[in-house]
Each structure stands twice: as structure tokens, then as C-alpha cells.
Amino acid sequence: MAKADVLGESLWDAYSNKVTTLMNNPQHQGEIFDAEAEERGNKLIVADFGAESCGDAVRLYWEIDPKTDKIVNSKFKSFGCGTAIASSDVMTELCIGKTVQEAVKITNIDVELALRDDPETPAVPPQKMHCSVMAYDVIKKAAGLYMGVDAESFEEEIIVCECARVSLGTLQEVIKLNDLKTVEEITDYTKAGGFCKSCIKPGGHEAREWYLVDILADTRKEMENEKMKAAADAMAAGGGNFEEMTLVQQIKAVDAVIDESVRQFLVMDGGDVEIIDIKKNERTIDIYIRYLGACGSCESSSTGTLYAIESTLQEKLSDRIKVLPI
């Protein structure tokens, strides 16, 4: 919220002239009937998408020349607001003259671009972007009917935000690359979630299979796991910066070194050692240990053995380490 949002925009004023003109006078509204198409030796495909109960419904008519798969004529009928009608009209326009295989490549982004007055200014305000999605859905459905395949088979990846056509793969990649922490950041980087907002979280305009909040949480978790795994790998390889590790990582690292170089000698003498705590001070990293079994009473536990443990840890992990038995 800032000065520009104090009053808020007027929805219809944000429409392009093209949207207004086509809503007032759609060019391709109408029907094509089976008999007509048949007479001309063509095949008619009629597909519905949406329903009155959704608030938007469109019926798309394609008259196709079966020899060339070319859409020779197309019409639409629409139950919807101005943007829905204008989007349907432009969609129909874009289909005419294309083959079915070409038409199925038309997306809602193309429809919205075709509705713009100038290439830089969106044709509709963000919350209306969704109206053009239906145009894309109904094309896929019509193509599926003609080709005898499932409409979803035209989708090569999982589209999370239909308005901006952002895929799951893109979202995961952008979150990782830019270390994104909020949905707002995702919207800034990808535009996903910036339009009808259905894909942000459950309970929006429409139920979705994937939501940005979940993708963000899962990807962050994955990133965290990867980070830990990298640290663990580095440790196992003897690398990694001990001083920058988390406490748990430090304990594991110390334990690993003791396991590798110290413990076997203690166990041979019937003893053992456990790590109690690690405290980071200004100049030293104090590792508190407790001797177990025979070591507890062993004389060298405060001299020779202690020195051996400390120097091994200093060598392998950090020269700031001091080992303190308790």
C-alpha cells in the first residue's frame, strides 16, 4: 500500500481500447452447425470450457479441413464479463487459418498480448488476466477432441500459475537461484501469483493442484537439506569450515574425528569418551568431554590422552579448539 493505492484503481478504466471495442462488438461471436460444416466437406469440433456456475463459460467452434487439419472458420459463444468475451473473440481470431497443431500452441499470454493497444501496457488489470486462461484451456480441449487425445497431453510441464504460465520447474529454480524466502518475492521474480492469485494458497478463486506456499516451503526445505548434506559431505571429506558449522554439525564433526583417530585406542583400554558441549568463545572453541569406563580413573586422561585428543582435533578441525574434560 502506498500513495497510488489509497484510492485503488478503477477496474474498467484499466482495460485496453481493444478489450472495450471487442466487448461492445465481438467479431467472431456466433455458431457453426454440424450440417453446414458437413456440406462443405469439413469437420466441426465444438468444445466447452467453464460453466455458468464458475462465473465464466466459453464454447469454441472449429470448422476444420480434414485434409490439411487447417481451421478454416471459427466462432465462439461466451458467458462472461467484458474481458472473457474480448479474450474469446481474439482467441477465435488467432485460430482461424492455423492448423490444429499450430493452434494448440496459442497460449493465454498470446491472447492477452493480442488485446494490448501498445506492446508495453497490459490489456487488463492483474485480476482479469485469468479470463484469458480459459481461452487457452478451450483450445487444448478442442484440439484434444479433434486429435483423439487427452487435452492435458499438450502440456509439457506442470503449470502452477496459469495466468502468467509459470511452471513448477521454473519456480523451483528461481527460488533456489535467488534464495527467495517469500511468496511476494516469487511474484516479483516470476509474476506467478500476481494475477488471479488462485495459485498462492488454497481457498482462492479456484482450487489448484499446486500452491506457491507449498512449493516455497518444500523448495526451502530441500535447499536446507542440500546445505546440510553439503556440509556433511565436506566434513566427511575432511573439508568444511568447522568454525562456521552449526552446533550439531560441530558435534558430529568432533565425533567423526574422535571415531576415526581416538576412540579405538580408548576402547582398547576399556574406556570411551563422550562430547558434552561445545562453546564458542572469542579466542577459543571449548569442547567439553566426559571420559567413560576405565578412562575415568586413568591418570593420563588429564595429560597424555587429553593432549592427543586436543591436538588431533586442532589439526583436523580448528587450531582454536581447547578440550576440557569434566
Add this chain to the structure above:
Amino acid sequence: MKVYLDNNATTMCDPLVVEAMEPFFSEIYGNPNSLHKYGTAPHPAITKAIDQVYTAINAADADDVIFTSCATESNNWVLQSVWVDHILNGDKNHIVTTEVEHPSILSTCKFLEDQGVKVTYLPVNDQGVVEAHTVKSFITDKTALVSVMWASNETGMINPIDEIGQICKEKGVLFHSDAVQAVGKIPVDLQATHVDFISFSAHKFHGPKGVGALYIKNSQSLSPLLHGGEHMGGRRSGTLNVPFIVGMGKAIELATENIQATMSKIRAKRDRLEDALVELSDTFVVGDRKNRTPNTILISIKGVEGEGMLWDLNNGQIGASTGSACASADLEANTVMLAIGADNELAHTGIRLSLSRFTTDEEIDYTINHFKEAVARLRMISSSFAKQAPTKGGEVQECELHHH
């Protein structure tokens, strides 16, 4: 011709009201709380406005009517202060309201739920009316407040406030009514009807925007929402908005002095419009008009999406309203219509027309013509009336997209 049929949203300020307010901007501008003559100069006009408001709703002298900035403030005041007085500092924990209240009630209730208050949202019947026995069955020993709107902004349907008031009185539960759509439109007599609090707003009855009131029965206690100086007996602080209070007084007087006659004139025009519109096939109007505010029609037109219809009406210089999906920023279906039990289809095809005493017969004629033309055009485009059936497999059984 231009026709404004969105009078449930706001109304034109009556020029007589503007005239009454005029002197209180630059001539008589003293602060009524000041001791000097400048301060006392507006007192007679404020006293008159108070009289006008008390008379209009037949408030008793023992009652308080406190001027506020709007009905949203009045609604917030009642809910938040009942919470503080009877829930935070009392032994109650429950508020009863309805699913179809104005957002200033619903959002405040959601806020109170976040604070741990239990809120029951009552459903309405297929007439859009809350039934008194439903209210009764949800009141418990822990109920602090019942809040039910007097009349609906969307449908104009009038709730049984008399009956609900009696129930609350018997049960000893506080009763508030958001009467924004009732005051000035239908008779409101607060000595005949038992209500503890009502909220109302001047701009709904040809007064100015930015002034409303809260009626408090018998001057009973209710913590202030706005703390500050000792204005209006310390109940609501802030320098008195003198011109707007004067305007509200004048407006409520004009709206209620001959309310029966005014109502029947508006009703005659409304009924004529409604009768003409339902001549169209596949339309219906929500609620029995005998139990509706006389200025309101909520009509569903099959196959014509609400925002599309508003667009065409707007092209004909007619201002109407819809709460349906496309018109609102959040794209949701009209919750009031869903609450009525209407199917989702209706929730996207509702158009509200709300008249005022300034609506003329010529405007009604013009609207009837233009409305019918718009329906014809949009039905021609509409998929709902298409004749060629979809290719096998191309049908849609029902809405696949939404939650509702």
C-alpha cells in the same frame, strides 16, 4: 438519459440538505465545545439535528444517539466494545450474527475470532431472511451479543427485527442491528421495537457521506471506541462535525417525515420496473417484495454474467451493481447469494437495481428498454443459449474449477 440505480451503495445528497449545511462551513464554524460565542453559535442547529434524528427513529429521551463518522464506525464500536466490556472483562465469550452481514460486521467478527471470541454465523432462508427461531436456538448463557442487520443491502429483504428483539430481551442478551438499509427507507420505531443498538448512515438517505450514528438504548454503558475529549458526553470523542450533523438531521427528516407516502411512490416505480424485467424469460427476483425495502430489486438473468450486464448498462448510462465474481477484485461469487442457497449460477448472474425518491418514471421507462436490449445482446453472445451441441466429449458437466 442518465439513470442512477445504485442507491443502496450511496445516494445523491439532497440539494436541500446541502443548503442546510452551507452556513456551517465558513460562517458558523466555532467548535461547539468552546465557551465563546463562536462556540455556542452552532448549538441551536445541532440541537435541531438531534431532535430530527430522535424523531425519525422515535428514540426515547432516555436513549442516546451518538453521531459517528459512518456506520462502519458504529458497527465496529458496538462489536469491539461489547467484546471489551462483556468478554474480556466479563464472563461471556460468544457473539451471534448472520452470514449476510456487511463486511464491517463480518470482518470485525473475524478479528474478534482471532482474539478468541466464539462467533456463530447464522444462515438465511431462501428468501434471504434470518428466521427468529434460528437466532433463538443459538443463544447460550455465554452469548454477549446478537447482531442482525435490519434490511439487506443486497436483496433488500427485511429481517424479523421485532421478534428477534423480543427473544433477546427475554434471554437478557444485548441486541444490535445494522440498520443502514432500513433507516430512511422503511419505518424504524425504536420505542415499538426492542433493540439495544442500531447503526445508521446519512449518505444512504440523501445526506452527506462521512457522518453516521449509533443509537444506544437507555443510555446504557458501552466503552468508547474513540477516546479523547468530552465530546457527546464522553461517549465519542472528536470535534463535532457540525455541518455534517446538521445535514444528517435535515436528510433524515426529509426521508422520514412522510415515509409512507414516499415509500409507496418509490414502490410503485420499483414494482413497475420489476414487473417489466421479469417478463424476460429465465429471470427471477430474490425475495417476496412485500417483505423487501421498497426501492430494491435483485434480479438473476440466466445466461448473462453480472459484470457483463453492468458493462452494457453502464454503456447506456445506467449505474447498477452486482456482487458477482467478475466485478469484485477478489473474483469470488456473491456470498450473499450463495448464503441464500442460490446455486452458483445465480451468484454470477445477479444484478441489483436500487431506486430512490429522486428516480423518475421516465428513468424507469428508459431502464426497462435498455435493460431488455442489453439482455438480448448478451444472450446472443452467451454460450448458455447456444444451439449447436458440443462434440462428444467436449461437454462440461458442472463447474470444475471452484471450491464453492
